Amino acid sequence: MVKYILFFLLQLSLFTPLIAQQYPTVRFQTRDGLPNIAIRSLYVDSRDILWIGTENGLSKYQNGYFTNLFVEDGLAENNCWAICEDENGHLWFGSYGGGVTSFDGDAFKIYNKENGLVHNQVQTLYAANKKVYIGTLNGLSIMDIDTKEIKTVKGSQAKHPQNYVSGFFQRHGKFYYTTYNNGLYEVVDNGEEFKARKIHNGTMTLSLFIEGDSLYCANKGQMVKYHIDDFIKSPDTGQPVGRSSVWDQTQDHLGNRYLAAWGIYQNTGGLYRFDAKNMIPMNQDFGIDSKHILALEFQKSKQQLFVGSHDKGLYRVSLDNSVVYFPRNGTEVKGIEELNDKLLILDESGLEIKPQKRNDSSSVHIHPKTFKKEQENYLKAGKYIPKHEDFFYEIDYTTPSSLIKFYRLSVHKNKIWISTNIGLFALNETGEITDYLPLHTMVMGFTPDHQLIETNPYHGVRVYNDPQSFDYHYFPEEDIDTPTMVTDITSSPGSTYFSSAFSGLFLYTGGKFKSLLKEGILEEKKIKKIHYTEDGRLLVGGEYGNLYILDGDADFKLLGRYSKKRLNGNSIVALEDYKEYMVVGTEQGVHLISDHSYQFYSQQQGLKHSPRMVKVIGDDLYIATEAGYYKLDLKHISSLEREKIGVQLHNISINNAAISKDNYRWFDYKESSISLNADQSAVSVDFALEGVKHPDLVWIRYRLNPNEEWSPFQQNTLITINHLNHGKYNLEINAFDQHTSTSETLSLLKIIVEPPYYATPWFVVFSIFTLFLLVHGLFWYNLRRQRQIQIAKSNITKRIAETRLEALRSQMNPHFTFNALNSVQYYILEHNQEEAIRFLGQFSSLMRTTLEHSSQAWISLREELRYIKAYVDIENSRRKVPIEVNIKLDSSLSNDDTQVPPMIVQPIIENVFVHAFPPSRLKPKMTISYTKYNKHSLICSIADNGIGFDSSTISNQSKGLSLISERLKLQFMDEKSPITIHSTINTGTTIQVIIPIRIAT
Structure with a gap:
């Protein structure tokens, strides 16, 4: 009995009164807009x-x-x-x-x-x-x-x-x-x-x-x-x-x-609550540090008290009781738990056990000296001391009470467990230390069958069957399935889960560990927090802010994922659950997330300090911070009335110039639309949201028309559109309130941008008509001009062709004349006057025909054949062995109606007489055939049984052929050669010429 009396006297003597609760307060100064x-x-x-x-x-x-x-x-x-x-x-x-x-x-x-x-x-x-x-x-x-x-x-x-x-x-x-x-x-x-x-x-x-x-x-x-x-x-x-x-x-x-x-x-100023009899100071409860208060006003719609000071600006106090702050004399709260209607709070000053009943003000505080005393008693008793060589995390037994570090607070089987840098302690609900274990573990826990778990950040994991006798199973860190650098532990009814700072997620069941990273179930390596929910989900918080939701009772199927972009903050520091809500704490605040709701609590609602851990107790959420803790009324928060969001458009600028104040009433734009000239293409609008308690927690996006994509979310209510083409726009905003999880799409402003004069219908019609006239006139002018140019070009081309043809014919006539005169000379030298006279008569007749044909572009096929026969007769009269010449004519060709260019075939025949048959060649023959090729041409084939020649010598022997080819190209107006030659040595030569024809009318 004396022991217990002394114990409680010690607790009371060491207890330090803590500051009472505070309401969330925000102070506004000139830097905030005042x-x-x-x-x-x-x-x-x-x-x-x-x-x-x-x-x-x-x-x-x-x-x-x-x-x-x-x-x-x-x-x-x-x-x-x-x-x-x-x-x-x-x-x-x-x-x-x-x-x-x-x-x-x-x-x-x-x-x-x-x-x-x-x-x-x-x-x-x-x-x-x-x-x-x-x-x-x-x-x-x-x-x-x-x-x-x-x-x-x-x-x-x-x-x-x-x-x-x-x-x-x-x-x-x-x-x-x-x-x-x-x-x-x-x-x-x-x-x-x-x-x-x-x-x-x-x-x-x-x-x-x-x-x-x-x-x-x-x-x-x-x-x-x-x-x-x-x-x-x-x-x-x-x-x-x-x-x-x-x-x-x-x-x-x-x-x-x-x-x-x-x-x-007098120094009696400040904020007071008045109960009709007394003035009760409220500065401390409301976090107001001014004693010079001159003005007050309460805004019923938001349950906010505004306090105006003469020296420190404006204060806004939230009185809805949804968030209450409990300072702890500047000490960091390490853990919060509940045991038999008693609230347990572990901070740097020790453990406080507070009754949760309002009419019970008793409280017990266990100072670090009490923990140190328990350790000293254990050492004096000479009990077992774990060795560092056995892979236990080392304890410095000389650590004074002032340097004790409290790591973690847990409640298991009606016992309070506290891990520290001097060992692991178990306490009953009255605060009496019942057990001490010289185990230095930063993260500890229990399996579903009540086995104590001790982790060593640099070695393996121990699972104790009996902690008092140090009966345990050790899992070495060398095993890839053993978690190392453990950051958190949570248990389901049948399994225990471990998270690692570098090795991902682990499962412990049936006395064995399994790495879910190695199994390929979850590839996240760096995990900071895990939590098993009442409905069987496993929440996994990554080091870099990603939240994973797994099916914790089946095959770990990934049920959902929240990326860092969807959460406020960079890292997940705490996880809990309340009914259908996931409670996710980051360094910026606390999220309440369900399938149909997304709410966020942060500095705007009074959470001035960053969360360290969270704990749901009943309908309250406790948030531990570096300077005390907060209590949030989850029942109130989750049932917040989703007020309809409205909008007030209080500033419009066109081309960076604000429109006249006459367009506003009560600082709200009077109209629902605005019309702009074509040169007023830059629009900036600023607006305020109505029905929103915390505007800083509203995400806003906009679009110019219902069929367009939304812009990215922003928290700024200023929308700037640098350029608008002419047309009609319906500027809409979508506002999402993170405080109440309300989303609203609102029409902000209808914008009509008039088209420039050159885009107006009358100007377009006039321009099209004018353009049509110009194009039409230009088309006919160009067409006429092209016709004139074509005629002139055709005339010039025709004249050039005629001139070249005349020049070519003038080249052929001297050539033929030279050969004929050689024949006359031959007869004279042979003293054959009769032959000379006969030949000269034939020659003169042929020359007259040649002169006539030279001035004509076309002659009948009959005249062409008569001319060829006359020429052949003259040539044969000069030879000792005449050449047998056969002329064949296609029956489809009419001698009289078919016309051909003159003197095309004669040079080829001349080449046959000159080159094909030397004196030694017996029975010389030449066949000349005319066959219709197409509607506009015929083929003249000259075949002989002469000595033939090598094709490589064609260019040297056929100047006449070249002249004929050039004539025909000009006649056809085509660059393709009209002459083909097939020759075999000692067999003969065949020359085919495509000759243009026309039908006489």
Whole structure:
């Protein structure tokens, strides 16, 4: 008994009180978009827009974006000390020095002393009874919101230097206002003017608010509670309920009232929660580090409290209780577990055991000294010490308690297991250490049949049958199926899974290990986290951010995969499951993923610190971090109402120039479309999303028409299109809210780009018609020109051909004449006058025929044959052995109607007489045949039985043939040779000539 008493006294003596829970808070400064960090006023209007008045600029905060307004935008002054909204939905902004500015959604209008305002230094504004009450530094003015008539309340001005109006209230149909140092007044309306009737001198009232029949008056340095009727009667009937100077107040969705305090000369400022009796400090709970709080406002739609400070900007506190932060004095939380309705929290300061029941505030804390003491007792008892030589991870037994490192917290069979650098400890639910094992293991676990698993990062794995007696089976690291550098362990009802930093995923079942990497089941080598879900899935988190979902109870079939691009973050650090959701932690936050939902929680929802591990306990998700832990209400998060997302288009630029402000109403583009000229092709649009609690968690993509592909997702609401061709476009956006897993496709803007003048229908028709005329005219001109050129070319070609033919004939005539004269000379030399005279007569007749034919292009076939026979007779008359010449004519050829070019065959026949038959050749023969070749030509074949010749000598013996070939080419207008020669030595020669013909008409 004494042992247990001493044990608990030790725990209590070593326990360090921990900081209470905190709500997620975000602070905004000038770098976040605020115009100035000195906040003077806050107001949420009927459009759910938060207006922020600062000492240098007015800001509109909507859906996560600040829009700042200044004098150049239409304000009376850059500072804004008071804001209200009238019954017409118009806003009023009071400045300290420039009067008041109204805004009707389209334009700003300034009212100051020149318009009838009593004073330009506005302190407070109040809208009621179709009027705006304008409290100034000295006096009260009343504005009719319909007529815009300003009336000064007669008697509201005073010579007192501190006569500024501080608050308003109504009671029993009467209207009252308070001043800082000049008492309470009633505003009396006699129909023509307003008068101020002083009720009493009152107190130094800074602000006031009404709750039921009670009036709370914030005086200098204290808060005083009155019954309203008693306050009107006398200021001395109040009861102090708090000590600080309160400047503003608001209520949240649960009815909690919060007060903004600034002690001015005392350090009593800050944010307070007021319970009608006490002012409870809330700075620590809300993470607010300013004591100079001047303005408060609560946004019901998002359950967010806005706190305006005079020195550190604007704070936004989330009060929906979905995320709560528990700091741990800056220490890193190593593990969180549950045991018998008790919450176990392991951090660098030791183990805390906290009852989860709200009415039970008892807590036990086990300090590192307690663990060290247990180790020392084990060593003193002389028990077994594992050796490093046996591949145990070495322990430094001189490690002091201040250097103890806590690795892992596990719960197994109603015992708490904690692995450290000085050994492995087991504790019961009260925090008493029941077992100590001198095992240094960073990652430990248990098999489904309750065997302890010890891993060594540099060697193998031990599975213990009995840890106390060190009865174990060792699996050496040399075996490829043994996991090394183990990063995590998880178990299913029948198996245990191991993940390795370098060797992939392993399965342990039936006393054997199996490498799933070696089996080719999962090729991911570097695995950081694994988790077996209640529905039998095995979640595997890769080192580089890829998530694998395997069927853990069958053949490890890959059920799904989330690449790094689909998750926020670079590395998976924690895995859990809740109902149908996978809980995936990365260094940027926590994902809740199911088949139909994708939600992400990060800094925007209050998770300022990166997750280290996660644990689902009941309907709560605990997130351990380097500076405490968070608790997320999973039931609330998973059932978040999917609000319909809307869009407000608040900025359009064309060719880098913003369009006129006249196109907007309440900062939203009035129209659903915009028409642009042809030269206005660059469009930029900026918009805000409505119905979104955390705009930074919304992914956006766009497209220009429904049949086009979506752009890649982006988190920026600015869309820039560098060039649009003429046509009609429907700019759509698809917004996916990671906070609520809501996706919405919205039409943002219809864009009509007019075509350039050269693409308009009338210009196209005119251009086509003009082009047709030009093409038509050019075509006929070119056709006529081509005809003229062709005729001229034909004439020139014909003339050239004729000239060349005449030249060729003139070459042949002298050649033939020379041969004939040789014959005459021969007869004369032989003194054969009769033959000479006869031959000369034949020759002269032939010459006359030759001269006639030389001037003609065509002669009849009859004339051609008569000419050939005459020539043959002359040649035979010169020979001792005449050549037997046979002329054959195709029956299809008509002698009279068929015409041929003259003097084509004669040179060939002449060659036969000259070259084919030497004197020694007996019985010389030559056959000349005419055969029709086609409609336009015939073939003349000259065959002899002469001596023949070698084909290589054709060019040397056939100048006449060359002349004939050239004539025929010109006649045919063809480059192909019309003459073919077949000759065999001592056998004879056959020459075929294709000769053009024409039929006489």
